[in-house]
Amino acid sequence: MKLTDLKHLNLRVPDFQMPDIKMPELHIADLVAKIPVIQGGMGVGISLSGLASAVANEGGIGVIAAAMIGTDEPGLAKNPEKAHTDALAREIRTAREKTNGLIGVNIMVALSNFADMVKTSIKEGADVIISGAGLPLDLPKYLSDGAKTRLIPIVSSGRAATILCKKWLKKFDYIPDAFVVEGPKAGGHLGFKPEQIDDPAFRLENLVQEVVAAVKPFEEKHGCRIPIIAAGGVFSGADIRKMLSIGASGVQMGTRFVATDECDADIKFKEAYVNATEDDIEIIKSPVGLPGRAIRSEMITACKNGERKPFKCVFHCVKTCDPEKSPYCIARALANAKRGKLKHGFAFAGANVPRIDKIIPVRELVQTLKEEFAQSAPALQPA
Incomplete structure (x- = not known):
């Protein structure tokens, strides 16, 4: 029976609270x-x-990654600095030609060319810069007069968020426009000790609530809003709803967007995601000094067996990498994987990569997320 029919029975119809089935906007x-x-x-x-x-x-925020972006540039060997800045500028401009939406750039603090990448992103009018792999303590100093680029550090603890808020306020009178809080289920390099990766205390839900609490005093004192973006292990629309319910304003998703038609990697890279099983996921020790989550490959196995030897570095891409002690070049390995040469590299991936079973268009993925979000809405409750 329809609720509207109950009025004919002279019964009182209780007030019902409609669930939120539409994804909210993200304001930064x-x-x-x-x-x-x-x-x-x-x-x-x-x-x-x-x-x-x-x-x-x-309708989301699309992000270009600056790390070794000029790997395929013809002038890389002669002038790597120019190759990377030229490639980044071109990618931002190309993205602008394809969309009126929001475009960001991810720039790791550990990059040797961090400053050049930040300056180029701001000059080209990137909407946001997202920066992790270290604390971007001086990021606001690169903002020129009139620059509208918003700055979003990546953190993995409330303590790190507090440090950045205090440092930026003291040195630049600037407060982060948002924080990405990355948990240990993320793909790639992880900002955790190996023993913390599977420790329940470091679950993303706990980290998000910790950072939400850490930024609250700054929001109240300065009359601003600092959105928290949950990242690392967010896979479905239901996951998005869960993160929003505990105080996040949005989520960051990487792994699920790899298995899309529009992802810029080779089809063999994407197929590695589709074919990955639980047994294929491994935490590796990266040459940059951090643990990383990757899909097992012949190269990773060879490294574990001591079959790889230190190399001559031609990139000098990450400050913390010591080529005299490293068994392989992380930049070359990842570049090979991106090109589909997985025997000579490996693919970084998040913990949920075994759940991916096909390659689909971005539009279909986003529509799926919306449907999952709606379907995960709580049941109707009397007001």
Whole structure:
């Protein structure tokens, strides 16, 4: 029986509270994303203008990764600095040609060319810069007069968020426009000790609530809103709803966007995601000094067996990498994987990669997320 029919029975119809079935917008300062989803920045050519613009066209924030972005540039060997800045500028401009949506750039603090990448992103009018792999303590100093680029650090604890808020306020009178809180289920390099990765105390839910609490005093004192973006292990629309319910304003998703038509990686890279099983996922010791989550490959096995030897570095891409002690070049390995040469590299991936079973268009993925979000709405409750 329809609720409207009950009036004919002279019965009192209780007030019902309709569930929130539509994804809310994500507000970061004066920027508004139509859906609360930021596509994770995946370096060495996995997320460039193709993927970023496709996500932006669906209402999310598309992100170009700056790490080793000029790997395929013809002038890389002669002038690596120019090759990377030229490639980044071109990718931002190309993305702009494809979308009117929001475009960001992910720039790791550990990059040797961090400053050049930040300056180029601001000059080209990137909507946001997302920066992790270290604390971006001086990031606001690169903002020129009139620059509208918003700054979003990546943290993995409330303590780190507090440190950044205090440092930025003291040195630059600037407060972070948002924080990405990355948990240990993320793909790629992880900001955790190996023993913390599977420790329940470091679950993403706990970290998000910790950072929400850490920024609250700054919000109250300065009369601002600091959105918290949950990242690392967010896979479904139901996951998005869960993160929003505990205080996050949005989520960042990387792994699920790799298995899309528009992702900038080779089809063999994407197929590695589709074919990955639980047994294929491994935490490796990266040459940059951090643990990383990857899909097992022949190269990873060879490294574990001591079959790889230190190399001559031609990139000098990450400050913390010591080529005299490292068994392989992380930049070359990831570049090979991006090109589909997985025997000579490996693919970074998040913990949920075994759940991916097909390659689909970004539009279909976003629609699926919306449907999952709606379906996960709580049941109707009397008001």
